[in-house]
Amino acid sequence: MLALTVLLAAITATASATNLFVSSYAGNITTLSLTEHKGLFSLEKVFFNGGCAPSPSWLTLDRGRGTLYCLDEGLPVPNGSLSSYLIRPDGSLTQVERADTLNGPVSGVLYGDASGERAIALAHYGGSALSSWHLGTNGTGSFSFNQNIIFTLPHPGPNAARQEAPHEHQAIIDPTGQFILVPDLGADLVRVYSYSSTTDQLMAHDPLSVAPGSGPRHAAFYNPYGIACQNCTTFLYVVAELANTVTAFAVTYPQAGGLAFEEVYSTSVYGNFPLPAGNAAAEIAVSPDNRFLIISNRNNTSFSLPNPDRRNSTRIPSDSLATFALNCDGSLAFRQLWPAGGSYPRHFSMNSHGDLVAVGLQQSSSVVVLARDVATGLIGNAVAEVEVEGQVTCVVWDE
Structure with missing residues (x-):
């Protein structure tokens, strides 16, 4: 009995847990607990709010x-x-x-x-x-x-x-x-x-004003020398849902007030790959280390994944995440197109370290946590996944 108590105490001491909050059209906010122990992750629903x-x-x-x-x-x-x-x-x-x-x-x-x-x-x-x-x-x-x-x-x-x-x-x-x-x-x-x-x-x-008919959905700021840098060029990246483009604008602060914008770069949200018919770009975010840009793409089913039920050989269709390296002149270098883990990645967010990406999959009614290499910016395989009642709309880390 003493040995078991010591073992459980050791497991508790070495395991780490982080909460995530998830909204869905089921009408709930679900609290998830992500636990990691010796490189193995578990994602569980712990509260319905x-x-x-x-x-x-x-x-x-x-x-x-x-x-x-x-x-x-x-x-x-x-x-x-x-x-x-x-x-x-x-x-x-x-x-x-x-x-x-x-x-x-x-x-x-x-x-x-x-x-x-x-x-x-x-x-x-x-x-x-x-x-x-x-x-x-x-x-x-x-x-x-x-x-x-x-x-x-x-x-x-x-x-x-x-x-x-x-x-x-x-x-x-x-x-x-x-x-x-x-x-x-x-x-x-x-x-x-x-x-x-x-x-x-x-x-x-x-x-x-952006390109007519492009349909700007979300945007993210980037400063190549850090947010606190003085006299550094700031860039705004706008992802357009209808045109499926990401466009960079250099941002300045005129003395007269407001903001001034100059377009410096634009590219497809699919990088070097052909854009699938019906694709709808969604979320955009700059990595915590200020080096990479990630965009989620819905309604493309560019990938298929093994079924988590090993008894079922039917593969799971997956939409995609695109990763770009951020250059100091505002341009982007395409790095990766990767499966989002399921259907309709309406929202995603990275943890503070940037080595995990939580993806809210609207049509799959689930949250998938993907590994991410901080050095290369490349996203990897899923480390944890859980079904959530209703269509998932947002997932945030409580760190």
Whole structure:
């Protein structure tokens, strides 16, 4: 008995666990526990957290305050919603507040003073809008409405079926923390906003116009010498869902205010490979070491994978992840096209070290964790996988 106790203690001491939060259209936020022991991984569902139904679409983590914000797209109802949760040490969530929003929030970003007044900006795909919400300063998860900004189009875009209205698809913050950028798939714009330090009100600047009909979905910033570098060229990479391109823009900060953009590079999201018919680019992210760019591609089934059930010889179709090396002039060098682990990788995120990629597979209703070589940037085989009820929309690491 003593030997068994010592053995269990040794296993506990050498194993490490990390929580991930996953949203899905089933109406839940699922807490996953990823455990690693001597190079072997296990991914398990440990908590189901409600209150963000019916259509959770995005999770924004405020690590410094132990708070998680869930955006509900509200697909079958007139309104969306915003909910806040306190994160408990065991990974469970306690809902604090919930409020109705304009329809279709699909992305949210924190802005403001990290140690004081903060706010969250929401991009509304279905509602053709941008909204902002005051966040409490005491870390309790409280919030209150601040502002709605609603957009219109004088006429449909080149892709009339998808560009019949403005469709704000993401909200991100620039490396200085002063500007919020919002790719608008319907209007072929990346909208630019600054904000008031006293009211958190968003103030519009001249937007970035992208190729007509390209449909900008998501974007990511890159500074080749590090985010804190002074007088270094910053680049913005915009992934277009309809054109399936990734375009680099050099970003400058004019004294008159706002941002200025110069296109410096553009390429296919499939790199050197032929683009499959029906492909729909989705997520984009820069690696934690600031050396590589990863893009997820949906609806291409470029790969097939062995069935996890060894008794079943039917192979599993898989969409793809594309990896590019980042060059200091803003150009990209294609490195790899790799299976995403299943169907429709709507979202993915890397852990802080960059050696693991968690992929949210919408149509496969699962989360797959892929190994990643930090030195080469190449993604490898799955180390863990778990099914999640409903169509997965977002997965974030709680680190």
